[in-house]
Amino acid sequence: MIKDAQQDEKSRSQVKRDFRALKDLGIRLAGLSKGQLHKIPLSEETRAAVLAAQGMARNALQRHYRYLSSLLAEENVAAIRTALTGELQPHVKEVAKQHEAERFRDELVSGDERQLAAFIALHPECDRTHVRLLVRNARKELELDKPPRSARLLFRYLRRLSDPRD
Numbered sequence: 001m002i003k004d005a006q007q008d009e010k011s012r013s014q015v016k017r018d019f020r021a022l023k024d025l026g027i028r029l030a031g032l033s034k035g036q037l038h039k040i041p042l043s044e045e046t047r048a049a050v051l052a053a054q055g056m057a058r059n060a061l062q063r064h065y066r067y068l069s070s071l072l073a074e075e076n077v078a079a080i081r082t083a084l085t086g087e088l089q090p091h092v093k094e095v096a097k098q099h100e101a102e103r104f105r106d107e108l109v110s111g112d113e114r115q116l117a118a119f120i121a122l123h124p125e126c127d128r129t130h131v132r133l134l135v136r137n138a139r140k141e142l143e144l145d146k147p148p149r150s151a152r153l154l155f156r157y158l159r160r161l162s163d164p165r166d
Helices: 002-008 012-030 034-038 044-053 058-072 077-088 092-110 113-122 128-143 149-162
Strands: none
């Protein structure tokens, strides 16, 4: 019986680790914008405490984080962490589209005519003349060591082709 009670109690070190984890969570929440914070499942009292922490001086902030930790102890921490991870994680599809457009741009600017033909075959709706002009200008800018204005314009055009709703 006594052994079971001892197993249920947390050690002082574990209590301190748990409190530190809650404090770190409070610091992460205080770093969010109001729009991001709105998407995190928090009680109104905790949300108000997080918003109050965003404009405090350093000494007051340390005391406030301790207060915020006590409020977070009463919240569903697992749901908060899940929402926080989802809110801060970059949108994978958008990043993939961006990388694809960058790859196409680099291949077109540094590649030969076969790269351009392959791109046009992949995107038959593109304005071929415009793409050829941008590629030619981007190559010239690269050779003359000028700012990559045409390469940027080409990238924007490629992004519009890959995602027509933009």
